[in-house]
Amino acid sequence: MDRRQFLFASLAAAASPLAMRGAWAADTYADAFHQATARDRWLRAYGGIDHDVAAPSLRIEGRIPAGLRGTLYRNGPALFERSGIRYHHLFDGDGMVQAFRFTENGVSHEGRFVQTPKFLAEQAQQRFLQSGFGTALPGLPFATGGGLDRANVANTNVVVHARRLMALWEGGSAFELDPVTLATRGPVTWRPDLKGMPFSAHPKIEPDGTMWNVGAIPDSLAIYRIAPDGTLAQAEVLKVPGLVMNHDFAVSRDHLVFVLPDTRLDLDKLRAGRAFLEALAFPPDAPMKLLVVDKADLRQQRTFELPPGYLFHFGNAWNDGAGTLRFDYVHHESAGVLMDGLPGLMRGDAASMPPRSAVSMQVAVDLASGRVRTAAMKDVVEFPRVDPRVVGQRNRHLWLSTGMGKGLGTLMMNAVLRYDVESGKRDAFRYEPEALVEEHVFVADRASTREGAGWLVGCAYDVAYGRTSLNVFDALRLSAGPIARAWLPYGLPPGFHGNFEAA
Amino acid sequence: MIRPALLATALAAAGPALATDVTFEVSGIEAPGGHILVVIYDEASFLKKPLKAARLNPVAGGKVSGVFRDVPEGTYAISAIHDENDNNKLDSNLIGIPTERYGFSNNPSLWGAPKFSDAKVSVAGGTQHFAIQLR
Numbered sequence: 001m002d003r004r005q006f007l008f009a010s011l012a013a014a015a016s017p018l019a020m021r022g023a024w025a026a027d028t029y030a031d032a033f034h035q036a037t038a039r040d041r042w043l044r045a046y047g048g049i050d051h052d053v054a055a056p057s058l059r060i061e062g063r064i065p066a067g068l069r070g071t072l073y074r075n076g077p078a079l080f081e082r083s084g085i086r087y088h089h090l091f092d093g094d095g096m097v098q099a100f101r102f103t104e105n106g107v108s109h110e111g112r113f114v115q116t117p118k119f120l121a122e123q124a125q126q127r128f129l130q131s132g133f134g135t136a137l138p139g140l141p142f143a144t145g146g147g148l149d150r151a152n153v154a155n156t157n158v159v160v161h162a163r164r165l166m167a168l169w170e171g172g173s174a175f176e177l178d179p180v181t182l183a184t185r186g187p188v189t190w191r192p193d194l195k196g197m198p199f200s201a202h203p204k205i206e207p208d209g210t211m212w213n214v215g216a217i218p219d220s221l222a223i224y225r226i227a228p229d230g231t232l233a234q235a236e237v238l239k240v241p242g243l244v245m246n247h248d249f250a251v252s253r254d255h256l257v258f259v260l261p262d263t264r265l266d267l268d269k270l271r272a273g274r275a276f277l278e279a280l281a282f283p284p285d286a287p288m289k290l291l292v293v294d295k296a297d298l299r300q301q302r303t304f305e306l307p308p309g310y311l312f313h314f315g316n317a318w319n320d321g322a323g324t325l326r327f328d329y330v331h332h333e334s335a336g337v338l339m340d341g342l343p344g345l346m347r348g349d350a351a352s353m354p355p356r357s358a359v360s361m362q363v364a365v366d367l368a369s370g371r372v373r374t375a376a377m378k379d380v381v382e383f384p385r386v387d388p389r390v391v392g393q394r395n396r397h398l399w400l401s402t403g404m405g406k407g408l409g410t411l412m413m414n415a416v417l418r419y420d421v422e423s424g425k426r427d428a429f430r431y432e433p434e435a436l437v438e439e440h441v442f443v444a445d446r447a448s449t450r451e452g453a454g455w456l457v458g459c460a461y462d463v464a465y466g467r468t469s470l471n472v473f474d475a476l477r478l479s480a481g482p483i484a485r486a487w488l489p490y491g492l493p494p495g496f497h498g499n500f501e502a503a
Numbered sequence: 504m505i506r507p508a509l510l511a512t513a514l515a516a517a518g519p520a521l522a523t524d525v526t527f528e529v530s531g532i533e534a535p536g537g538h539i540l541v542v543i544y545d546e547a548s549f550l551k552k553p554l555k556a557a558r559l560n561p562v563a564g565g566k567v568s569g570v571f572r573d574v575p576e577g578t579y580a581i582s583a584i585h586d587e588n589d590n591n592k593l594d595s596n597l598i599g600i601p602t603e604r605y606g607f608s609n610n611p612s613l614w615g616a617p618k619f620s621d622a623k624v625s626v627a628g629g630t631q632h633f634a635i636q637l638r
């Protein structure tokens with residue numbers, strides 16, 4: 001055993017029971033949240049669900065396009081409470097994968113929890129056995145000697161690659177699921193020496209089928225390239241001093257693009273039993289680092305500066321052929337959503353949630369001179385998506401979720417939006433004012449090769465009705481409203497990310 | 504009643520002066536294969552050169568125990584790993600995260616590289632017992 005092998009034991013937590021004595025008694029999230037749902041009905045969407053659900057035939061308004069056949073898979077945290085304890089952060093909930101199947105006979109829905117070892121063990125005992133990313137439970141570790149997979153909730157995204165359906169988290173392995181039954185097959189180990197490695201929730205699949213992904217631990221960034229046939233083509237670990245975590249990235253023809261907020265991790269707090277989230281700090285007004293890695297030789301890296309802020313998501317990136325790298329990401333003024341907003345949501349404290357401020361940032365990097373230009377769009381947005389046919393290439397259209405109007409629209413998202421990034425024109429649709437809108441996913445119409453030809457599909461939780469709808473738009477005419485809505489006979493907790501697999 | 508002469512004989516038979524038997528128990532074993540490797544270090548040898556080592560058969564879901572005999576009085580740290588594939592080391596993946604379970608005396612938090620001071624225990628007189636939880 002040598003010391004070096006413990007350097008990454010930083011992902012291995014063993015919380016001291018003494019350090020967290022009394023934390024159970026002090027847990028007020030569950031009570032506070034349930035009291036708040038009487039005042040703010042929309043919070044009920046985040047009450048969670050504790051069982052698998054299925055609805056074989058959804059009630060449809062409008063008409064499902066004949067070309068739209070296949071399955072929309074979605075993922076998100078869905079179970080938040082056990083034995084009276086409620087998680088302190090939305091990211092901690094167990095992942096539930098939704099499958100919306102579009103066939104000649106209509107639309108069906110099935111939702112199943114990912115059967116991670118954590119979920120199975122906690123189901124068997126009907127209590128939490130792990131601390132979460134944002135929730136320190138007394139005496140319960142977040143991670144173990146084997147890394148974070150024991151805490152893996154597989155709750156962030158679900159992707160199909162080479163016919164393999166995978167539920168994704170950020171800090172550990174992908175979990176493979178049966179695409180038909182959604183039964184969990186187990187963690188994916190791409191190669192024996194990659195066992196238990198972080199595999200992020202935002203892989204990028206290029207039009208030729210190559211899938212890139214990353215995984216971050218402090219000071220190190222793993223890069224994965226998976227061939228179109230689903231076999232591992234490349235896995236390397238880059239040293240990135242100061243890196244703590246990384247949620248998303250972008251690929252262009254030539255580059256992998258990362259934006260790294262200045263992030264501090266206080267190991268002493270972790271050792272004292274605080275949650276990972278509580279050990280994070282973000283120095284105010286520190287510029288973000290833009291890291292550009294050459295796809296052909298991962299050792300070729302350049303760094304640039306971006307304005308201070310925080311981010312979760314990228315839309316797309318492309319090289320213009322004249323030495324300029326262009327990309328877009330959703331720029332947050334601070335890490336407030338992560339640090340305060342989502343904990344506030346979990347205890348039903350809307351007043352503590354920072355006003356939403358994230359905007360789409362369009363970036364151009366002159367690689368020769370190092371000059372970086374940024375242009376912020378005006379709408380408050382999240383969840384950028386592009387036509388999968390232009391990933392890594394020049395894109396004209398960008399689809400996002402947004403909040404419009406007063407009330408809930410200032411706090412959460414109630415609308416969908418398309419930017420024509422060439423003309424600057426916008427095309428938007430606002431749902432019923434009391435709606436919680438998820439990420440909407442672009443689905444290509446294979447009858448056309450034109451970028452944007454297709455549909456935008458996504459879920460919205462209707463607060464007054466307490467039910468979730470699945471909505472289909474003409475992707476280039478959002479303002480015309482949905483051409484079809486399929487209503488679930490129940491509400492689902494609003495999820496994070498998903499993808500469509502054509503039949 | 505024990506007479507002083509007999510008591511002196513009994514103490515002498517226990518081994519060198521000021522040496523101790525260190526017993527340990529390792530829990531948190533999950534898999535049945537391989538071996539549990541338990542190692543005792545002092546500060547100078549910590550994670551470099553074992554002073555004494557034990558190799559025990561695992562009991563899945565159970566505990567194993569053993570003893571280091573005649574440990575001189577002093578300050579030590581004990582590590583335990585479950586060497587599931589019997590290659591005599593704690594395996595790590597490409598990014599450096601251990602992929603086998605391990606633990607230390609004192610059961611310190613495993614965030615970051617454990618320091619000797621996090622795992623150190625005092626050994627003095629008679630028999631001493633330490634429990635190590637694998638994580």
Ligand SMILES: [Fe+2]
Pocket residue numbers: 156201202247248312313496497
């Ligand atoms: Fe995300």
